[in-house]
Amino acid sequence: MPSERDRRGRGKWVVGGAGLALLLLLLRRGSGFGLGTGVGARPTGPVAPCRVRIDQAGVQVDGTRADLATTVATCRAAGAADVTATGAAIVGVIAEVVRALQDAGVTVRAQPSVWDTVTTTSARKP
Numbered sequence: 366m367p368s369e370r371d372r373r374g375r376g377k378w379v380v381g382g383a384g385l386a387l388l389l390l391l392l393r394r395g396s397g398f399g400l401g402t403g404v405g406a407r408p409t410g411p412v413a414p415c416r417v418r419i420d421q422a423g424v425q426v427d428g429t430r431a432d433l434a435t436t437v438a439t440c441r442a443a444g445a446a447d448v449t450a451t452g453a454a455i456v457g458v459i460a461e462v463v464r465a466l467q468d469a470g471v472t473v474r475a476q477p478s479v480w481d482t483v484t485t486t487s488a489r490k491p
Contacts, residue, residue: 414445414474417462421453424462433465440471448475450482460486 417436418425425431426439440446446466450459463483466473 412443412445414447414472415440415443417446417448417466419448419450419454419459419462421451421455424458433462436462437465437469437471440466441469443471445472445474448473448479450475450479456482456486459483 415436416427417440423430424433424436426436431439448459448463448466459479459482463473463475463479464487
């Protein structure tokens with residue numbers, strides 16, 4: 366028959382083990398113990414912005430020709446867009462793309478010349 370001392374010793378081990386498990390869970394912020402395939406894992410870093418290039422032939426998103434709807438959908442998923450325009454780009458297209466991205470809630474980063482084109486085009490509209 367176990368003595369009183371044996372029972373207290375076992376209780377300490379149980380409490381200590383439970384405390385250790387709780388500590389590990391808190392340190393891992395509830396994401397488990399790192400076992401398994403990682404299905405359902407969230408991305409740990411920021412998503413890269415989409416790259417929009419506007420030239421005389423139209424719009425490219427991440428190196429692929431795209432229409433305005435595709436451009437907006439792709440960049441909305443990324444949350445941000447790096448917009449560049451060549452000197453041969455159509456001014457109205459630059460303004461249309463930047464405004465559509467902004468209206469969709471996309472953070473637009475561009476060179477001052479692109480912003481000048483957008484604000485100049487906005488000032489001309491009645």
